[in-house]
Amino acid sequence: MTAEEARQAPAGGVGFGRALRPGLRLTRLHLASRRVPAALAAIAACAVLLRVALHRPWNAYGALQLPLIFETGCAAVIVVATASPFGGPERATGRWLPILRLSTVLALTTVAAGALAAAGTGMHLAGGTLEVLRNTAGVTGVGLLCAAVLGGALAWTGPAAYLIISVYALYTQWHGPALTTPWIWPARPGHDVGAMLCAGLVFATGLALVTVRGARDPVG
Template structure:
């Protein structure tokens, strides 16, 4: 409980310059906590996060169903990339709000709201992909899904900052094409061996994992500091 004092000018004080003595009143910190919860809820709703969660779960379920098909080695490596890219596109799309960034009025909290929602959705995507494909013949396993999803999401976040959330899908989609071609070169030399094309590397490749992590980290930092392009335009 905090003690708050207020100074009220009485009708007589308005004419004479006098001030009514300060009257103490008690306020609870519950209002601050309630306001914080409401702020988070409004931020998630304005970014359509509940819908994004449903779409992420749908992507994971779709991958599980697709794994029941008969795939050769090349197709088995390509298949997860489509669903991992779909998750990245969904996450990147939530960086923009049709209302801009009204949370700017809260001061310092907006960057942390951006960071928290992006991290939470990425964790949900990776967790859903791992859970839905448990026991299935997933090429690269859970580690491969983690690396590919995180890296593609980082590309999507960078595109959201540069082009806006409505165009953030272009980056992960273009990288999907590049990743598929890199896999193609493993069977049709000369092979592309750069770690920046991490889908063409085994899930145990540490250098490729570092590249994906660096892209994701850069996307998070820029999103946290600058936000999507729509937000800057409306501001």
Template sequence: MTAGEARKVPPGLAPADGVLPGEPLRPGLRLARLHLASRRVPAALAAVAACAVTLRIALHWDWDAYGALQLPLIFETGCAAAIAVTTASPFGEPERATGRWLPLLRLGAALALTAAAAGALAAAGTGAHLAGGTLEVLRNMAGLTGIGLLCAVALGGALAWTGPTAYLMIAVYALYTQWHGPALTTPWIWPARPGHDIGAAICAGLVFAVGIVLITVFGARDPVGE
């Protein structure tokens, strides 16, 4: 037997693509973990949890109708801003060139964070008087997150929070007009519409869908010089 033959691994024992037998999922899980860590997803989840806990505490206070509608919207915006910021990449163009799984990781992270935020805020309102109910939470979270993702594509992940924050100002004014007129009734300002409003749900869902598609395909805009 030659030295070259001794170094050869029998075909039945050779790992496929560097994966050891019995451990086919470990590289994929490690890649997902590293992606989530590089995007500061644990910090975003902590922010979502903080928003949910604070909302729960605030719901025990007495609010007038106007304040009760604004309250969940503020925390929904905070969650959407935290999700949008996680789209920023610390690696820039090299990651785009070498990460063939990158679009799927972006998609999975955005969907998982949005679902976690919506679930946490809905749970925070369980058994309390949450204005608009769970349907409004789901609709508003989807729409606000979509705005954040669109801003990430256009402005970069570091500035993605500006979109949901600016929209919050518009939504608060739209709520104000419900009492002081003339009322803004366009479904594109969905927080001012009832939770069962189909048009508002369609608009919020459309913004979320477009944001998800664009962030999956293009990712957040890299800062100049990366």
């Protein structure tokens, strides 16, 4: 290495660091504005409560409802975190915003599904890990669709309403006539391909809308 190259190497490193700093700051501010630390704490609380609840004896009907309640709780937390305190004006702030929205929702959904699946490790978790992953993603998708229409602050109403529908669908499995549509995927077995496709489609659609448009929130 020549003396000139030696002098240029540190300058290049400093330049890269300076170029990286604005992106890291933008990411930090985005996560803070979406209250992501609080969302992670709420997801962790849901996983802990599920673990504690699984130590209790449950009949078949209660065992199926139990994970669904906590999956819905995590979904509600995730979709509320899409709310922006800046509303529409934020959409004109730069090209990185859709990527930040996409990354935030995917990260929170992955953490939620992983935390709930881990909470059921070694316990009798109705439906197993596959059902937890499907239901968490699907119910989150319902909430994302509501965020795109109603705004992030009201997005929790979608998962809450879907929980009521799902609980009724589970009820019909014992008391008939049974609801078997794959669009109510919590009432379908974890290996049901149709239910997986429906849940995945809802999640993908909601994720695309929130990524491109963001939650429909007014300023403040």
